[in-house]
Amino acid sequence: MHPFTANTADSVSSLGELRLIAAIRRWLGKATPPSPFGIGDDCAVLPASRHPQLVTVDPVVYGEHFDDSIPARAVAAKLLKRNLSDIAAMGGHPRAAVIALALDPKVSTRWLEQFYRGLAATARSYGVPIAGGDITRQQGGLAATLTLIGEARGPRALTRRGAKIGDWIYVTGTLGGSILGHHHRFTPRLAEGSWLADRRDVRSLMDLSDGLAKDLHALTPERAVPSLIGAAIPISAAARTLAKRDQRSALTHALSDGEDFELLFTVAARTDRSAFETAWRKKFKTRLTCIGRFTRTLEAGALNPDDFTGYEHLR
Amino acid sequence: MHPFTANTADSVSSLGELRLIAAIRRWLGKATPPSPFGIGDDCAVLPASRHPQLVTVDPVVYGEHFDDSIPARAVAAKLLKRNLSDIAAMGGHPRAAVIALALDPKVSTRWLEQFYRGLAATARSYGVPIAGGDITRQQGGLAATLTLIGEARGPRALTRRGAKIGDWIYVTGTLGGSILGHHHRFTPRLAEGSWLADRRDVRSLMDLSDGLAKDLHALTPERAVPSLIGAAIPISAAARTLAKRDQRSALTHALSDGEDFELLFTVAARTDRSAFETAWRKKFKTRLTCIGRFTRTLEAGALNPDDFTGYEHLR
Structure with a gap:
């Protein structure tokens, strides 16, 4: 759906600010609690x-994160879910969101209604109140920036730092080819993240947004390298489909494509991996794969993630 | 300073994402604490x-909130200060900020450095750590959205609701003509807001961003009107200067111009106003003016704020 309209009567400018805010309240319905909450x-x-308390911020920008082919409801759902994935990546749970909208006065009211109704639906299904926001004009632009406040369940927020040489590297789900649909349909791994934060032998955690090859750097301890088992990397069906269309292998897609929104974490070397994986499977249907470990030098036969590149935001 | 450059070597695109993030950390210096804080x-x-906890979000957008005539440092200072003013408007104090930047790859590195150095300077002077953020591409755009987390000092956050018929209406500072410079040079009224939240006879509070005539609606109780004393409205020197240039009176500017960033609040009818004002003057040099009260019907000789309009964001 094209977000802009040439017909003034159908555009945000015809509403004016006060009526627009009243409409947004109506569209959000029970997803926004009474003031001051x-x-x-x-x-x-x-x-x-x-x-x-945990704080994360992510935007969706027209022409970058979405285009006319994406329904407005799906744009909003993705905006909230990518922020939820960041909360999951600390083992936290969400508390409330605020949303800042920058838009051209020619944005269609119908597009905006679908956007806010989609935001409300996703907010309700994850129990996240939309607690406030801002609307501003941006000539020619359309961008929504969502800040999500969450909190750690216990005393500990699980960060990217803490992995040691010898730690096992795990990943949830399957990787690559997100562009074929997963980047809208993914489920933030909130329950899984929270469970991981409760286990002392889990030492670091993040979510995959720019591709495993690039993101793994953030977990890698000093003077260590990730020795990945190429055959173990969980390749998505979409990555295999993409590989048939272009000159790149399915493995390359699995390591390089962005927006997996899966969890990447490390587990202490001493951990009984079999018991750990059994405990996981009792709790979750989400696929779990050990893809290697941190070593001092690259192990024989291991895959070097530096041979692959991740998503570059400013190219 | 023009934020865009035709010379690729001077632009953000030449840095790439990782080097840009490293540069931002350097520019922010001590204003950003070590991860995960x-x-x-x-x-x-x-x-x-x-x-x-208090949460507020406000952006600055190129072409709307700033242009080439405003130094990048001043843009950043205003961005943080307008959010600080919202925290002041609840009687709170700031805890941390996150900032989402959307920019065209042609944005000049020099502009961005000045922006972040300005943000760091303001953040340090108000004791607000810059705790995180996001950078994304937006073709042709330049916008920064800052979310500020604060907290109430005591159990109470002072909201816009709570005024009753008979309450006195007060305003800090002088009003109008902000465009001549005050909109960059203002001081968020944090100490004043916090002091007001501690007084039980102060019943409602907000900051003035869209002009007194428009903003006052938010405090007005049901079935009441604000009876304003025209002669009491504290008119700024800038409003008088503007009035000499255009066809509008200084009073009109004081009631209609946006971005005063002063506090507007109400005090219970029973309050000893003289004692209240004396207590204020012992504590603050900030000008304080009683500009009227809420009544059932407009008092004889009172000024009707509905005869004036405030700033409309989407026109």
């Missing part, structure tokens, strides 16, 4: 909490 | 707190 005051208010 | 993980982490 929802839209309508200078700040949104969240009740006090005993846990560390 | 600063840039570098999936989420920023804030320590647990016993107080209600």
Whole structure:
């Protein structure tokens, strides 16, 4: 759906600011609680909490993250879910979101309604109140920036730092080819992240957004390299489909494609991997794969992720 | 300073994402704490707190909130300060900020350096760590969206709701003509807001961003009108200067111009106003003016704010 309209009567400019805000409240419905816990005051208010607070921000920009081929509801769902994936990547759970919208006055009211209704549906299904936001004009532009506040379940937020040489490297789900649909249909791994944060032998955690080859650098301890078992990498069906269309292998897609939104984490070398994996399977249907370990030098036969590149945002 | 450059070597695109993030860390310096309390993980982490949390978000957009005539440092300072003003408007104090940047790859590195150095300077002077953020591409665009997390000092965040018929209406500072410079040079009224939240006879509070005439609606109780004393409205020198240039009166500017970033609040009718004002003057040099009260019907001789209009964002 094209977000802009040449017909002034169908555009945001015909509503004006106050009526637009009233419409947004209506579209969000129960997804936005009464002020000051929802839209309508200078700040949104969240009740006090005993846990560390988590904050993440991600935008969707017209022409970059979505185009006319993506339904407005799906744009909104993705915006919230990519932020939820960041909360999952710390082992936390979400508390509330605020959304800043920058738009050309020619944006169609119908597009915007679908966007907010999609946001409300996703917010309800993940239990995330939309607590506030901002609307501003941007000539020729359309971008929505969502900030998500979450909190750690226990005293610990699981970060990217903490892996040691010898740690096992794990990944959830299958990788690559997200562009064929997964980048909209993915499920943020909130329950899995929270379970991992509760286990002391899990030492570092992140979500995959720019491709395994690039993202793995963030977990790699100093003076270590990831020795990956090429045959173990869980390649998605979409990566295999893409490989048939272009000159790149399915493995290359699995290591290089962005927007997997799967979890990547490390487990202490001493861990009984079999018991760990059994405990996982009792709890989750989500696929879990050990793809290698951190070593001092590249192990014989191991795959070097530096031979692959990840997604570059500013090219 | 023009933010875009035709010379690729001077542009953000020549840095690439990883080097750009490294540069941003350098420019921010001590304004960004070590990860996970600063840039570098999936989420920023804030320590647990016993107080209600406040969240506000505001952007600056090229072509809307700033242009080539505004130094990049001033753009960043304004971005943080307008969010600080929202925290002040709840009687809170700031905890941390995250910033999402959307930019064309042709944005000049020099502009961006000045922007982040300006952000760092303002963040340091208000004690606000820059805890995280995001960078994304937006063809032809340049926008920065800052989300500020704060907290109430005590159990109470002072909201826009709570005024009753008979309440006195107060405003800090002087109003109007912000466009002549105040919109960059203003001081967020954090200490004043916090002091007001501690007083039980202060019943509602907000900051003025769209002009008194428009913003006052948000505080007005049901079945009440604000009866304003025209002669009492504190008119800024800038509003008088503007009035000499255009066909509108200085009073019109004081009621209609946006971006005053002053506090507007109400005090219970029973309050000893003289004692209240004396207590204020002992604590603050900031000008304080009682500009009227909420009544059932417009008092004889009172000024009707509906005869004036405020700033309309989507026109």
